[in-house]
Amino acid sequence: MSEEILINVTPRETRVGVVENGMLQEVHVERASRRGYVGNIYKGRVQRVMPGMQAVFVEIGLERAAFLHASDIVRPQAAGADGAESNGNGHVPSISELVHEGQEIVVQVVKDPISTKGARLSAHLSIPSRYLVLLPYSRTLGISARIEDEAERQRLKDVLSPMIGEDTPGGNRPGYIVRTNAEGQSAESLAFDVAYLGKVWRVVQENIAKAKAGERVYEELSLPLRSLRDMLNSDIEKVRVDSQATYDNVVKFVHKFMPSLDDRIEHYDGERPIFDLYGAEDEMQRALRKEVPLKSGGYLIVDQTEAMTTIDVNTGAYLGNRNLEETVYRTNLEAAQAASRQLRLRNLGGIIIIDFIDMVDEEHKRQVLRMLNKGLARDHAKTTVYPISALGLVEMTRKRTTESLARQLCEPCATCNGRGVLKTAETITYEIFREITRAVRQFDAEKLLVMANPAVVNRILEEESGAVAELEEFISKSIRFQAEEHYSQEQFDVVLL
Known part of the structure; x- marks a missing residue:
């Protein structure tokens, strides 16, 4: 199977497409005005404790307070082998026992704000690298379930155990998860990641010590670098980047973390837009x-x-x-x-x-x-x-x-307000008749003017002329209809003259 990664960069938007066998399979979009927060670590302040939901709202400097459940809270000094809160029977303590209003807490965004919901947080911090994920508050060494070969799983454990030290009771050795990308990698590559993650965590700890509540202490990589970290492997034949500046950054990143894949990176300067390759732009529109x-x-x-x-x-x-x-x-x-x-x-x-x-x-x-x-x-x-x-x-x-x-x-349709359907011209006709009756009961007027969409007005004049005559006789007033091209099918106004 041939795979390529396309990276399209414009001043305010970056798009990454994954193409398999000539067909777009994934697309990721990041805009300068609305960058994602997943992976970022913040020093937050507990804003509100909700015992009934076993959760708290935490202020981390975003537009809306973020949500943190009791099961996602960890106290480093009480962390068990899997990084979770442990009291001997797996029971999660009451949220009121774990935190209180006004308390400062270090949290990580695990889900971006979606619709009207704030971000979802976890205090189980994790920092990913190319082949590993560092778990600062856990002492576990886990292997990705996607690495199925038992011999390879054991080899990875044997290679990593001496690097990360022994798991001693009361020790402060961090935990690690071995990612799928680590399969078949050398001890040198894994040692590089262990050292890199150690440096990153030390910087994060320094940032935590001096940060104020609501400040970010660790920022996840930009979309192009994040995509390559997570997806670039020997199966990817080529990575095409259409921005020279981004290409330079990508080359440095790959050379540092994945030197064996240097030759896969290519600067695309073709006349056709990069997302026109393999019909990726059309596929996005169809999606x-x-x-x-x-x-x-x-x-x-x-x-x-x-x-x-x-x-x-x-x-x-x-x-x-x-x-x-x-x-x-x-x-x-x-x-x-x-x-x-x-x-x-x-x-x-x-x-x-x-x-x-x-x-x-x-x-x-x-x-x-x-x-x-x-x-x-x-x-x-x-x-x-x-x-x-x-x-x-x-x-x-x-x-x-x-x-x-x-x-x-996209955004909800302004005409149908996100319903995906419009009321028929017939339905609007009868709504207009009811509105006329309501209006004349409330206000004095000699005649009425109805402004509506042309399709509605045409239907009233052609198919409901008899009903209009009956209505005029009933309210003892004349009604004039005026077609407005810019009105949507559901829009109308009844004006008293």
């Missing part, structure tokens, strides 16, 4: 639509709401050439592959429900679920997929840390 066509003629309907995202599978024009069960099976297989791609491309998270077309054959159900899991295997976000339910639905979750692509690039 903002609800309907996703399938090659077979079927299609998906992707609907994102506050509570969850639903994906509905339809056969559409696909009739198949055998029988109904085979047609449904083939459509669902293609839909499973397309759905896994759309989740990555649109950066959809939280609860996701996929409504596959009903299947009778149990083996078909297993194969469709297998295809979905296979498509999600390359997803960098953590996903959990449950078996097909009795209603034929697949329930799954995908970790969400930032807004979806649509929420980043």
Whole structure:
């Protein structure tokens, strides 16, 4: 499988696209006016304690106070081997026992502010590098579950244990998680990361000591460098960067942390915009639509709401050439592959429900679920997929840390106020009639002027002329209608003259 990373930089916006086999699979956007906060560490102040929710709101200098749950609070002196609060039975103490209003606390953003919700925080700090994640308040040494080879897992433990020291009772040795990228890496590469993370943590500790409440003490890398840290590996054939300044920064970063991949970085100075390569720009635009066509003629309907995202599978024009069960099976297989791609491309998270077309054959159900899991295997976000339910639905979750692509690039329609539908001209007609009746009961006027969208006015004059005459007789006043081109279909004004 050929993979490339495209980095597009303009003065106020940076975009990173991941292309696999000539198709855009992921896109990440960062704007200067609204940079993400995930990974940043702050010295915060507890603003409000909520015992009923076992949580607190913490002021960290953002527009809205951030949310911190009791299970995400750690006191370094009481941390257990896994970095979590421990009192012998796994019970999380009351929030009032852990913190109080006005207390200063060091926290890290784990989820950006989304919609009307503030950022989500954790006091379990973690600082990532290329191959490792430093856990300052834990003494564990964990290995990524995606490294499946037992011999390699043991090798990594054997290599790292002497570097990080012994885990002695009461010791202050930090913990580490070995990332998937570490598979097959040399002892020298891992030692470099251990030393790097040690330096970073010392700087963070110095910043914490002198910072005031609400100040940032550690900032996560910019989008291009963060993307390369997390995604650049030997499978990536090329990284194309269309900005000379960003290219220079990327080259320095890669040379320092991934010298073996130096030759993969390329400055793109082609005439075509970089996101026009492989049709990435068009794919982004299509990812903002609800309907996703399938090659077979079927299609998906992707609907994102506050509570969850639903994906509905339809056969559409696909009739198949055998029988109904085979047609449904083939459509669902293609839909499973397309759905896994759309989740990555649109950066959809939280609860996701996929409504596959009903299947009778149990083996078909297993194969469709297998295809979905296979498509999600390359997803960098953590996903959990449950078996097909009795209603034929697949329930799954995908970790969400930032807004979806649509929420980043779009805003609710000013005409329909985000409903996605408009009231019909007929509905607006009857609303106008009711408003006229209401107005004449409240105010004195000789005649009335109704200003509305041309489609509404035309309908009233052509199809409701009899009703207008009856209404004029009922209220004993004349009514004049005026079409306003700039009015939306739901907009109208009743003016008393």
